[in-house]
Amino acid sequence: MCGLAHFFEDEGISTVVIALVREHAEAIRAPRALWVPFELGRPLGAPNEAAFQRKVLTAALELLDPSEGPVVLRDFPEDAPGPKAEEVTNWVCPVSFPASDIEGPEAPAAALAREIDALAPWYQVSLDERGRTRVGVSSMGVPEAAQFVAGFLDQEPANRPVHDQPVSLALKDASADLMSFYFEAATAQPGRKSSGEVERWFWTGTTAGQVLKDVRLKCLDSADDKVKFVAAKLMLPKSMGG
Amino acid sequence: MVRLADLVESEQAHLRALPLPTYKTMPWVAGPSGPERRVALVTTAGLNLRGEQPFRMGAGADYRVIPATADSGDILMNHVSVNFDRTGFQDDMNVVLPLDRLKEMAVDGEIGSVAAYHYSFMGATDPVMLEPKARELAGMLKGDAVNAVILTPV
Numbered sequence: 001m002c003g004l005a006h007f008f009e010d011e012g013i014s015t016v017v018i019a020l021v022r023e024h025a026e027a028i029r030a031p032r033a034l035w036v037p038f039e040l041g042r043p044l045g046a047p048n049e050a051a052f053q054r055k056v057l058t059a060a061l062e063l064l065d066p067s068e069g070p071v072v073l074r075d076f077p078e079d080a081p082g083p084k085a086e087e088v089t090n091w092v093c094p095v096s097f098p099a100s101d102i103e104g105p106e107a108p109a110a111a112l113a114r115e116i117d118a119l120a121p122w123y124q125v126s127l128d129e130r131g132r133t134r135v136g137v138s139s140m141g142v143p144e145a146a147q148f149v150a151g152f153l154d155q156e157p158a159n160r161p162v163h164d165q166p167v168s169l170a171l172k173d174a175s176a177d178l179m180s181f182y183f184e185a186a187t188a189q190p191g192r193k194s195s196g197e198v199e200r201w202f203w204t205g206t207t208a209g210q211v212l213k214d215v216r217l218k219c220l221d222s223a224d225d226k227v228k229f230v231a232a233k234l235m236l237p238k239s240m241g242g
Numbered sequence: 243m244v245r246l247a248d249l250v251e252s253e254q255a256h257l258r259a260l261p262l263p264t265y266k267t268m269p270w271v272a273g274p275s276g277p278e279r280r281v282a283l284v285t286t287a288g289l290n291l292r293g294e295q296p297f298r299m300g301a302g303a304d305y306r307v308i309p310a311t312a313d314s315g316d317i318l319m320n321h322v323s324v325n326f327d328r329t330g331f332q333d334d335m336n337v338v339l340p341l342d343r344l345k346e347m348a349v350d351g352e353i354g355s356v357a358a359y360h361y362s363f364m365g366a367t368d369p370v371m372l373e374p375k376a377r378e379l380a381g382m383l384k385g386d387a388v389n390a391v392i393l394t395p396v
Contacts, residue, residue: 001286001395002263003369004376008284008391009269011380017393023246027262031270040249041326043394044343047334053343060392061281061353064273071268085327132315134332136292169298176320183329195327226299237324238252 002028016060018043022075029071032063036076039195045080052081083194091193093186093201094122108214109150111207116146119185126188135180138173139163142181145174146208152215159224168226171219172234175212182208196239203240212236253325263369274354274389282357282388283308284379286365287331287338287396288321296320297364303371305379308360310341319396323366326396338396357388365396 002025005015009031017033019025020040025033036056038045044053059076083089095118123142127133138145140163149171151157162170182202187193203209212235219231236242246254273279290296290306297304297320308317314335319328330337344356361379363372383391 001365001393003372004284004286004363005391005393006263006265006269007373007376008380008383009271010267011377011384012271013380013383013391014271014273014389015391015393018395020395021246021257024257024260024262028264029268031268032273039327041328041396042330042337043396044337044340047330047337050336050343050346053336053340054347057340057343057347057392058352061276061279061390064279064390065275066272070270130333132313134318134328137296137318137320172322173296173320180328180332184332187329187333195329198329199327229299234322234324238256239250239325242252242324 002030002033005030005032014064016063018056018060019073022073025073030073031070032067032072034060034063034074034076037078038080039085041195042080046082049081052078083192085194086196087194089192089194089197091191091197093205094189095119095185097206108153108207108211109147112146112150112211113143115207116142116181119182122188123181123185126184129188130184133180133184135177135184137176137180138170139165140170140174140177142177145177146211148174149178149215150211152218153211156219156222156224156227166226168224168230171215171227172230175235178208178212182206199237199239203237216242256325261368276352277354279353279390280355280357280386280388281344281353281390281392282383282386283339283341283344283360283394284363284391285339285361285394285396286363286367287394288319288364289317289339289362290320292316292318297322303363303367303375305361305363305375308339308341308362310345310356310358310360314342321365321396323396331396338394340392340394353390357383357386359386 017030019033022035216235
């Protein structure tokens with residue numbers, strides 16, 4: 001990020017970096033940086049807070065006014081509106097899942113399919129309310145993505161392209177779409193919720209989270225180094241033990 | 243958030259261990275005045291348009307083009323990291339790519355205009371690898387008469 005700013009300025013274009021990690025901005029010494037005290041993933045502070053987002057942009061653009069360069073690092077003085085990442089708001093998912101009593105090698109895939117069916121009405125609410133979805137990184141629909149991921153528990157797929165992508169990337173993208181489906185469905189209801197609550201719910205309260213963790217563990221022993229890399233680095237957040 | 247001390251220890255350790263570039267020069271271009279600003283957004287959020295080839299691991303420091311006219315619903319996040327919040331972006335792309343806000347600022351005269359094209363790189367890319375594509379992109383930005391870039395991470 002700060003490196004890009006360096007190259008753009010060197011090519012004659014003025015820049016402002018909105019920086020989420022202050023220590024990095026200090027170390028790299030971008031020409032102009034506005035440090036914002038927001039959680040990772042939210043450089044403009046909070047979703048659906050147009051006035052606040054504009055305030056952040058205005059503060060960033062003010063750094064383009066004549067100043068004491070060539071290195072300016074300014075702190076944005078306000079916290080983002082809404083709950084903090086780790087705040088407990090007592091949010092609950094609109095769907096409560098029955099405990100799975102299915103046993104045997106098909107159990108995780110079947111339980112996952114049932115869970116997705118249970119969430120589908122809320123995913124539809126999300127589609128209706130938001131008018132769009134961020135699901136679609138993989139070329140699979142959600143049920144196919146779920147079965148593809150769960151299939152790793154049974155046997156890792158042969159090393160041949162899946163929807164024109166290597167197995168490792170198909171695993172990463174299918175996992176991402178699965179998470180997007182769950183997050184969008186679970187957060188379809190308006191109201192106060194923190195990102196940490198939604199993350200914890202997914203990883204500790206759903207079959208999908210458990211399946212992803214189990215698949216990850218299995219793939220750490222994969223003979224395919226790229227599958228192993230995806231499992232080690234790209235499937236489980238560090239806050240959840242990844 | 244976010245000072246490193248606020249993060250879980252493993253994430254702190256990861257971010258502290260990231261190789262950070264240092265540069266021998268300190269380029270500095272005087273910023274244009276408000277009404278003269280034609281602003282582009284460049285993000286490292288790993289965004290791409292629905293249906294186009296997503297970013298690929300090990301494919302180098304590639305970037306994707308996001309037209310100012312792109313439908314928000316067609317902008318997807320394909321970032322490799324799972325260590326940041328995605329629910330904000332799922333709710334409102336402006337929390338990462340504040341294109342709607344820039345358009346409002348142009349209408350209100352706070353900036354001169356919004357670039358026709360905006361760009362996304364994949365974060366977590368070695369900064370050394372970024373240089374050729376960044377310089378290539380600078381030429382495209384200048385072709386679009388952009389004189390101010392706002393860079394956003396995730």
